[in-house]
Amino acid sequence: MQKLLIKALKNIGDQSRIIEYRRVPGGDINESYYVRSQKHTYFIKCKKHPPQKFFQLEALGLEKIRKTNSIATPQIYGIGERDGYGYLMMEWIHGKKTGQTGEWLGRGLAEMHKHKGPGFGFQEDNYIGLLPQKNSYISSWIDYYREFRLEPQITLAVQKELLPTSTQKKLDKLLTHLDQWLPKDCIPSLLHGDLWGGNWLPGYNGKPYLIDPAIFYGHHEFEIAFTELFGGFQSNFYESYQEVFPLSPNYEERKALYQLFYLLVHLNLFGISYLSSIENIVTRYVG
Numbered sequence: 471m472q473k474l475l476i477k478a479l480k481n482i483g484d485q486s487r488i489i490e491y492r493r494v495p496g497g498d499i500n501e502s503y504y505v506r507s508q509k510h511t512y513f514i515k516c517k518k519h520p521p522q523k524f525f526q527l528e529a530l531g532l533e534k535i536r537k538t539n540s541i542a543t544p545q546i547y548g549i550g551e552r553d554g555y556g557y558l559m560m561e562w563i564h565g566k567k568t569g570q571t572g573e574w575l576g577r578g579l580a581e582m583h584k585h586k587g588p589g590f591g592f593q594e595d596n597y598i599g600l601l602p603q604k605n606s607y608i609s610s611w612i613d614y615y616r617e618f619r620l621e622p623q624i625t626l627a628v629q630k631e632l633l634p635t636s637t638q639k640k641l642d643k644l645l646t647h648l649d650q651w652l653p654k655d656c657i658p659s660l661l662h663g664d665l666w667g668g669n670w671l672p673g674y675n676g677k678p679y680l681i682d683p684a685i686f687y688g689h690h691e692f693e694i695a696f697t698e699l700f701g702g703f704q705s706n707f708y709e710s711y712q713e714v715f716p717l718s719p720n721y722e723e724r725k726a727l728y729q730l731f732y733l734l735v736h737l738n739l740f741g742i743s744y745l746s747s748i749e750n751i752v753t754r755y756v757g
Contacts, residue, residue, distance in 0.1 A: 471501075471516070472488070473553075474516065474552045474555055474557065475488060475491055475503065475505055476488065477550070477552050478514060478548060478552075479507055481548050481550050484510060486508035486509045487507065488505060488506070488507050489506050489507060489508060490505075490506045491503055491504065492504050494513075496515060497668070499517065500515040500516060500517045501515070501516045502516075511562040512562055513561065513562045514557055514558070514559050514560070515558045515560075516556065516557045517555065517556050517557075518555050518556075521600065521602070524556060525557065525558040527596045528682065529546050529558060530594070530685075531596070531662075531683035531685040532544065532546060532683060533546065535662070535680055538581070538582050540581035540582040540584075541578030541579060541582050541678065542677060544560040544561040544679055545560065546560055563673045564674075565671075565672045565673040565676060565677065566672055568672075568676030570676060571677075571704075572704030572706040572707040572710070573710040574676070574677065574710075575707050576703075576706065576708060576710035576711035576714075577713070578678065579693070580690075580710070580712075580713075580715035582659075582662075583660065583661070583690040583693065584659065585660040586658060586659065586660075587607070587658040588607055588687075589608055589609055590607065590609070590610065590611050590614035590615075590658045591605045591607045591614055591658075591686055591687060592605040592685060592686040593605070593607070596684055598663065598735055599664075599735065601626070601739065603622070603684065604618055606618070607687075610654075611652065611653065611654075611656055611658070611688065612648050612649050612652045612654065614688065615648065615688070615692075615731075616645050620641075620645060620734070621645065623734035623737075624638070624734065627734060632737055632741070637748070637752060640749075640752045641752055643756045644752055644755055647755075648727075651720075651727055651755070652689070652724060653718070653720075656690070656691075657690075658688065659687060659688065659689065659690040659693075660687055661688050661692065661693045662683045662685060662693060663685045663688075664682060666697070666699070667703065668682075669683075689728075691721050691724070691725070692728045694721070695721075695725045695726075695728035695729050696728070696729065699729045699732055726754060727751070727755060729751065730751045730752070734748060
């Protein structure tokens with residue numbers, strides 16, 4: 471691994487000696503390292519035989535967010551490969567939350583969501599975790615959510631034999647009636663796409679940074695629904711968000727329908743323990 475780290479630094483022009491490197495927590499998918507050279511400090515993610523364009527697409531998402539000038543992302547220094555390992559080099563972010571961090575995160579995310587795309591979707595296929603996500607730009611949010619988000623996850627769950635036949639039938643019924651709950655006139659907002667509590671970090675003075683995106687353009691309430699799925703964020707996050715980009719009065723009615731996608735993703739990634747939550751949501755909407 472040290473040889474890979476040395477090559478990664480040389481590829482970005484840092485020829486100085488590595489003073490310290492150590493493995494750090496970084497999720498279940500990649501190996502992650504803190505690396506301090508004589509010149510700089512880095513965060514480097516590595517994966518053996520990563521999926522096609524895996525780190526390039528992550529970098530593209532971070533850069534897309536950065537260009538909105540709404541919320542911070544780590545600076546990207548380089549992407550490469552050695553001995554079958556792909557890697558992504560970024561700025562090392564380290565800090566502690568302050569009383570204002572949640573407010574800054576909510577306000578910044580709302581400003582990011584105000585950036586409108588050419589349609590619902592994205593210019594390239596990408597990933598959520600290790601699961602591939604198909605993308606294209608289409609004009610209907612309802613069609614996009616059905617065809618590019620829910621249907622692929624349902625199909626994968628069926629292939630893995632994770633969905634009982636009765637649940638499959640209810641999901642099929644739900645897919646044909648999405649227009650009862652989803653808006654027809656929302657704007658395609660730039661979304662992080664995988665925003666749970668582990669995909670942002672506090673930096674210096676509590677400044678929030680977004681990491682690990684799975685970006686696309688979609689309904690902004692879809693993103694907020696996921697932030698509430700596994701415990702939620704600080705209350706001042708939601709208060710500040712709504713000051714900038716209010717949620718509609720119908721948000722609570724469709725929140726669980728948006729959370730359904732992420733539960734299907736977790737079902738496909740981690741197994742049957744998420745099935746009961748999926749069945750509860752489906753029953754709520756179609757009986």
